[in-house]
Amino acid sequence: MKNNRYRKYLYLGITALIVIILSVCFIFSIMRTSRVRELVNLITDILAPIIYGAVMAYLMNPVYNHVKGWVDRGVRNSLKNDLLRGRIAAVIATLFSTVFLCVLVTGLIALMIPELIDSTISIVESLPSSIANFQNWLAQTLSGQPELEEQVLALFGRGVSYAQETLQTEILPNVYSIAGKLSTGVINVVVVIKNLVIGVIVMVYLLNIKGKLVTQAKMILYSLLPLRIANKTLEECRYIHLMFGGFIIGKIVDSLIIGILCFFLLSFMNMPFVLLVSVVIGCTNVIPFFGPFIGAIPMSFLILLVSPVKCLYFIVFIFLLQIFDGYILGPRILGGSTGVSSFWVLFSILFFGGLFGFVGMIIAVPTFAVIYKLFTELVIHYLHKKGLSCDINDYEGLSYIDGADKSYQKDKREL
Numbered sequence: 001m002k003n004n005r006y007r008k009y010l011y012l013g014i015t016a017l018i019v020i021i022l023s024v025c026f027i028f029s030i031m032r033t034s035r036v037r038e039l040v041n042l043i044t045d046i047l048a049p050i051i052y053g054a055v056m057a058y059l060m061n062p063v064y065n066h067v068k069g070w071v072d073r074g075v076r077n078s079l080k081n082d083l084l085r086g087r088i089a090a091v092i093a094t095l096f097s098t099v100f101l102c103v104l105v106t107g108l109i110a111l112m113i114p115e116l117i118d119s120t121i122s123i124v125e126s127l128p129s130s131i132a133n134f135q136n137w138l139a140q141t142l143s144g145q146p147e148l149e150e151q152v153l154a155l156f157g158r159g160v161s162y163a164q165e166t167l168q169t170e171i172l173p174n175v176y177s178i179a180g181k182l183s184t185g186v187i188n189v190v191v192v193i194k195n196l197v198i199g200v201i202v203m204v205y206l207l208n209i210k211g212k213l214v215t216q217a218k219m220i221l222y223s224l225l226p227l228r229i230a231n232k233t234l235e236e237c238r239y240i241h242l243m244f245g246g247f248i249i250g251k252i253v254d255s256l257i258i259g260i261l262c263f264f265l266l267s268f269m270n271m272p273f274v275l276l277v278s279v280v281i282g283c284t285n286v287i288p289f290f291g292p293f294i295g296a297i298p299m300s301f302l303i304l305l306v307s308p309v310k311c312l313y314f315i316v317f318i319f320l321l322q323i324f325d326g327y328i329l330g331p332r333i334l335g336g337s338t339g340v341s342s343f344w345v346l347f348s349i350l351f352f353g354g355l356f357g358f359v360g361m362i363i364a365v366p367t368f369a370v371i372y373k374l375f376t377e378l379v380i381h382y383l384h385k386k387g388l389s390c391d392i393n394d395y396e397g398l399s400y401i402d403g404a405d406k407s408y409q410k411d412k413r414e415l
Contacts, residue, residue, distance in 0.1 A: 048195045053202025057210070060097040062249060064207050068093035094204055101200070108279070115275040137308050240370050247366040254333045255285040258325055265321075271314060272306045273299070281318070285325070287361045289349055292322045340369050 029036045044051070071089040079085045135156060142153075206213075222230045259282020266274045277299045284295030296318045304311040340348070348368035352360035380390045388401070 049198035050202055052195055052199030053206060056101060056199055056203040057206035058245070059249060059252070060101055060203065060207065061210070062245075063100055064093045064097045067096045090208055094207055097207060098200065098204060101203075111275060112279050115273075115279070131305070134305060134308065236370075236374065239373065243366045243369055244363070247369075248362065250333045251286055251288070251362075254325065254330055255282050257329060257333075258282055258285045258321065262321065265317065266314075269310075269313065269317070271303065271310055273302055277303075277314075281321075287349070287358075288365050289345055290353075290361065292318060292325075340365065340372055344368060344372065 068089045071092045072085060075085055075088065079088070135153065138153060138156060218234065221233060224230075225233065259278050262281045263274060263278035266277060271277065280299055281292070281295045284291040287294060296315070300311055300315055300318075303314050345365055345368075348364040349361050352364035352367060354360070356363075383390050389395075
């Protein structure tokens with residue numbers, strides 16, 4: 001009994017010490033935000049190959065598991081040794097996943113870079129004639145309204161003059177500094193390529209030891225936490241994996257299909273810059289809600305310089321394509337809803353996009369879905385603890401809850 005009493009005080013003391021340490025760290029991070037950011041950036045740069053490898057391993061995990069299972073079932077009758085069969089299946093699955101990733105990335109780069117170079121050269125060479133053609137089209141379209149034609153053409157002329165002045169006064173004089181920045185960018189690209197190469201090696205290791213790592217994590221979890229909390233933590237981790245794996249991988253597959261579909265349909269419509277537009281639309285489609293617009297706006301401007309009529313067709317096509325993706329293709333690939341309303345989807349993309357940029361916009365919806373679920377469970381837990389209803393309909397139009405019998409008094413005048 002005496003030991004139990006002292007053990008209780010020991011736990012309270014350790015808990016208080018941890019709270020104090022965390023509070024000090026939190027206050028320090030607020031007062032020294034720049035230092036903390038520099039430290040985080042330094043750690044991120046050091047661990048960049050590990051981060052890249054972990055992300056690639058997570059994305060390739062479904063491919064790895066599928067191939068490994070297929071090989072294991074295929075050689076089960078001819079090879080009875082479970083250990084040897086598992087190793088052979090793991091080796092083949094690893095090789096296939098690595099080759100699949102390399103072919104996918106290399107193929108995308110091989111398609112994208114030449115098309116980007118050719119499109120840039122074509123845009124630069126045809127820019128004066130495109131501007132003149134667009135100006136003539138505006139004049140013909142507005143020929144029946146002289147006053148509006150004069151205002152629009154004057155506004156267009158001022159825009160062209162401003163662009164030419166900016167080119168002559170700001171861009172061309174700073175060509176050397178731009179070249180210096182380009183050289184710095186080349187160095188950064190080389191560093192990224194180096195990290196990606198090492199990341200592929202890390203991916204190979206992680207794909208083959210992921211089972212052992214998960215088992216070790218479970219041992220650590222149950223050693224540090226009480227049984228009930230450890231079980232709940234494990235349950236939430238499964239939900240996080242299900243949410244992130246299902247949403248992000250499903251969204252990538254969905255965007256790949258949209259990009260391919262966009263390529264064939266735009267080719268049939270005889271649109272300019274078909275490959276470039278399709279790749280941009282497919283890549284930006286990974287971002288929920290805002291992605292289609294982020295990709296479509298600059299591509300619409302490029303097509304506008306070539307043909308205003310085709311630009312109008314392209315805008316209509318993008319709207320129809322997104323309706324097809326949102327109501328037919330997306331639900332079939334992504335499955336059930338994340339449980340987050342449209343407003344919170346918008347909020348999460350703006351919030352996490354502002355914090356983490358492009359990556360934040362991709363992970364915004366599954367991250368917020370996990371936070372939303374945890375917060376909902378917390379609210380339900382405390383409502384249960386107080387003996388109150390967990391049905392949201394009971395709180396609609398609620399004026400107050402009677403403390404004596406806990407009856408719910410409604411006020412119909414309340415909005």
